[in-house]
Amino acid sequence: MTKKVLFCATVDFHFKAFHLPYMEWFKEQGWEVHVAASGNMELPYVDKKYNLLIQRSPFHTANMKAYKELKAVIDHNKYNLIHCHTPMGGVIARLAARQARKKGTAVIYTAHGFHFCKGAPFVNWLLYYPIEKILARYTDCLITINQEDYQLATKRFKAKHIEHVHGVGIDTDKFKPVNEKEKIQLKKSFGYQPNDFLLFYAAEFNKNKNQQLLIKSLALIKDKIPQTKLLLAGKGPLLEKCRELAADLEISHMVDFLGYRNDLHQIVPMCDVAVASSFREGLPVNIMEAMACGLPVVASSNRGHIELIQDSENGYIVPANEYQTFSFRLLEIYRSKELYSKMSMEGKRRAQIFSLNEVKKELNNIYLRYAAEEINESKGKYNCTYI
Numbered sequence: 001m002t003k004k005v006l007f008c009a010t011v012d013f014h015f016k017a018f019h020l021p022y023m024e025w026f027k028e029q030g031w032e033v034h035v036a037a038s039g040n041m042e043l044p045y046v047d048k049k050y051n052l053l054i055q056r057s058p059f060h061t062a063n064m065k066a067y068k069e070l071k072a073v074i075d076h077n078k079y080n081l082i083h084c085h086t087p088m089g090g091v092i093a094r095l096a097a098r099q100a101r102k103k104g105t106a107v108i109y110t111a112h113g114f115h116f117c118k119g120a121p122f123v124n125w126l127l128y129y130p131i132e133k134i135l136a137r138y139t140d141c142l143i144t145i146n147q148e149d150y151q152l153a154t155k156r157f158k159a160k161h162i163e164h165v166h167g168v169g170i171d172t173d174k175f176k177p178v179n180e181k182e183k184i185q186l187k188k189s190f191g192y193q194p195n196d197f198l199l200f201y202a203a204e205f206n207k208n209k210n211q212q213l214l215i216k217s218l219a220l221i222k223d224k225i226p227q228t229k230l231l232l233a234g235k236g237p238l239l240e241k242c243r244e245l246a247a248d249l250e251i252s253h254m255v256d257f258l259g260y261r262n263d264l265h266q267i268v269p270m271c272d273v274a275v276a277s278s279f280r281e282g283l284p285v286n287i288m289e290a291m292a293c294g295l296p297v298v299a300s301s302n303r304g305h306i307e308l309i310q311d312s313e314n315g316y317i318v319p320a321n322e323y324q325t326f327s328f329r330l331l332e333i334y335r336s337k338e339l340y341s342k343m344s345m346e347g348k349r350r351a352q353i354f355s356l357n358e359v360k361k362e363l364n365n366i367y368l369r370y371a372a373e374e375i376n377e378s379k380g381k382y383n384c385t386y387i
C-alpha cells in the first residue's frame with residue numbers, strides 16, 4: 001500500500017515558499033503527498049490539496065470548522081506521517097490527529113519561532129505558551145529552528161522527540177555573490193547608479209517588522225551618505241504609514257517601496273548591506289539569503305537575528321529601536337572597505353550552515369524515524385539515502 005504524508009499549515013503559500021523540496025523528496029520515495037491549508041494555489045508534487053479556511057487568530061470561529069474538516073480528512077486517509085507548520089496549522093493539525101496517532105500516524109511539528117520568547121509581550125506567554133505545552137504531548141517530533149526555542153522546548157515540553165534544524169534551507173545556487181562588474185550591471189538594470197549604497201530589507205509591513213526604524217536611521221545619514229537608497233520589498237497594512245514617515249523626514253527620494261517581488265535572487269546580490277528591524281524572528285530567510293550573497297547585516301536584537309549574526313563578525317546587532325546606533329553601524333560599514341570585506345566573507349561562510357543541502361540532511365535524519373523502508377533494529381540504525 002502506498003504511504004501517505006500530509007503537510008498542514010495556515011496558508012498554502014507557506015509551502016511554496018519553504019517546503020517544496022521536501023514534498024519532492026516524498027514523491028521521489030513513492031509517497032502520496034497531500035496538503036491542507038487555506039488557499040487555492042497550485043503546488044507541484046501534491047496529489048491532493050484540501051482548502052481549509054484556517055485563520056491566524058486562535059479566536060476565529062472558522063477554525064472550529066477547519067478542525068472538523070481536517071479531522072475528517074485525516075481519519076479518511078489514514079496517513080503514515082503528518083508534518084504541520086505555522087502556529088494555527090500546528091494547533092489544528094495536532095488536535096485533529098489525536099485519534100490517528102493511536103493508530104500509528106506520526107505527527108511532526110516545526111515551530112518557526114515561538115510567539116513567546118525573551119522580551120515578548122506577557123500576553124503572548126499567557127496565550128501561546130500553555131497551548132504549545134499541552135500540544136507537545138500530541139507531538140512525536142517537535143522541530144525548532146533556533147537555539148532559544150530549542151532550549152526552552154527541551155526544558156519545558158514533553159514531545160517524544162525535540163530536534164534543532166537550521167531553518168528551512170536557502171538555495172545557495174540561486175542566492176550567491178556577484179563580482180563588482182556584475183553588481184554594477186545589476187544596479188544599472190534596476191535603475192541605480194554604480195556608486196549608490198543600497199540597503200535592502202524584505203518583509204511584510206506590519207508592527208513586528210518595524211520598518212520605521214530603518215527609515216529613521218536613514219534620515220540620520222542622508223547628508224553623510226547622500227547616495228544611500230533603502231529598498232523595502234513587501235506589502236502590508238503599515239506600508240502607507242512608512243511612505244508618510246519617509247515624506248515627513250524628507251527622504252522619500254532615498255526610499256524605494258518595491259512591493260511584492262519574485263526576483264529577489266537578482267535584487268539581493270546587487271545590494272551592499274542587508275538591514276533588518278523586526279522585534280521578533282524565528283530564523284529569517286531574508287537574512288540568510290543576504291549572507292549567502294555576501295552582504296554584511298545590520299539588524300535589531302532578537303533571537304533569530306542573534307542566531308545568524310555574530311556581532312562585529314558578519315554584521316552588527318543593534319538594540320531594538322536604537323536608530324541612532326543603527327545609523328552609526330551603517331556608517332562604519334560604508335567607511336571601511338576592510339571591515340566590509342571581512343563581514344562579507346564571514347557571512348558567506350556562515351550561510352553554508354543554513355543551505356538547502358545541509359537542512360535536507362538534517363530533516364532526512366528526522367524523517368528516517370518515520371519514513372525509512374528498512375530499519376535495522378538490531379543496530380538501532382535507520383537505512384535510507386539522504387535527500
